[in-house]
Amino acid sequence: MTRGLRFGLVVGGVCAVGWGAVWTAAVMVASVVAPWRAVLPALLSEVVLMGGSLSVGAALGLLLGAALALAPGRLTTHGLLRRLLAGVVAGTLFVGEAVVSAEGGIQQVLSTLAAVPVVGAAAAACSGDIAGRSRRHAWLWExxxxxxxxxxxxxxxxxxxxxxxxxx
Incomplete structure (x- = not known):
C-alpha cells in the first residue's frame, strides 16, 4: 500500500506541478492587464486544481496498491496479468483527474484524458514494485x-x- 501511495503521489505531484506552472503563468499575464482583485479567483482556482490533483493521485495510489495487494496470487505472480491489472486500474482511476481539471476548462480536460494511457503504462511498468514482486524502481522502496x-x-x-x- 505504501509503494502504491508513493506512486500515486508522484503521479498527482507531476499533474499538480504542471497545472501550477500553467495557472501561475496565466495569473501573471492576467495580473498585468487586470487588477489583483480580479485575479484572485483564478489564483484560488489554481490552489483547488493543485490540491485536487494531489488528492486524486493519493487516492489512485492507495486503490492501486490495494488492488494489487488483494488480487489473487496467480494474477500478481504472472507479469503480463499483473501489468494489465495495474494499467487498467490506474488508467481508470486517473480519469478522476479529468474531473478535477474541469476547473481549468476543456483544454485541460482533453490534455488530462490524453495522459490516461501514459499513467496506465507507468503503473504497468511499476506494478512489480508496487505489488512487492520486484525491486526495479528504487524510488518506490524505503x-x-x-x-x-x-x-x-x-x-x-x-x-x-x-x-x-x-x-x-
Whole structure:
C-alpha cells in the first residue's frame, strides 16, 4: 500500500506541478492587464486544481496498491496479468483527474484524458514494485536497506545499499 501511495503521489505531484506552472503563468499575464482583485479567483482556482490533483493521485495510489495487494496470487505472480491489472486500474482511476481539471476548462480536460494511457503504462511498468514482486524502481522502496533484502537486489542495488550503510 505504501509503494502504491508513493506512486500515486508522484503521479498527482507531476499533474499538480504542471497545472501550477500553467495557472501561475496565466495569473501573471492576467495580473498585468487586470487588477489583483480580479485575479484572485483564478489564483484560488489554481490552489483547488493543485490540491485536487494531489488528492486524486493519493487516492489512485492507495486503490492501486490495494488492488494489487488483494488480487489473487496467480494474477500478481504472472507479469503480463499483473501489468494489465495495474494499467487498467490506474488508467481508470486517473480519469478522476479529468474531473478535477474541469476547473481549468476543456483544454485541460482533453490534455488530462490524453495522459490516461501514459499513467496506465507507468503503473504497468511499476506494478512489480508496487505489488512487492520486484525491486526495479528504487524510488518506490524505503531508503534504509535491510540486510535480508539486500541479497535480492541486483549488483547496483547491493552497491548502493553498502554505500548508504557506510554513509550513514
Amino acid at each position: 531508503r534504509t536497506p535491510r540486510w535480508a533484502d539486500v541479497r535480492s537486489l541486483a549488483w547496483r542495488g547491493r552497491l548502493r545499499a553498502v554505500a548508504e550503510l557506510l554513509w550513514n
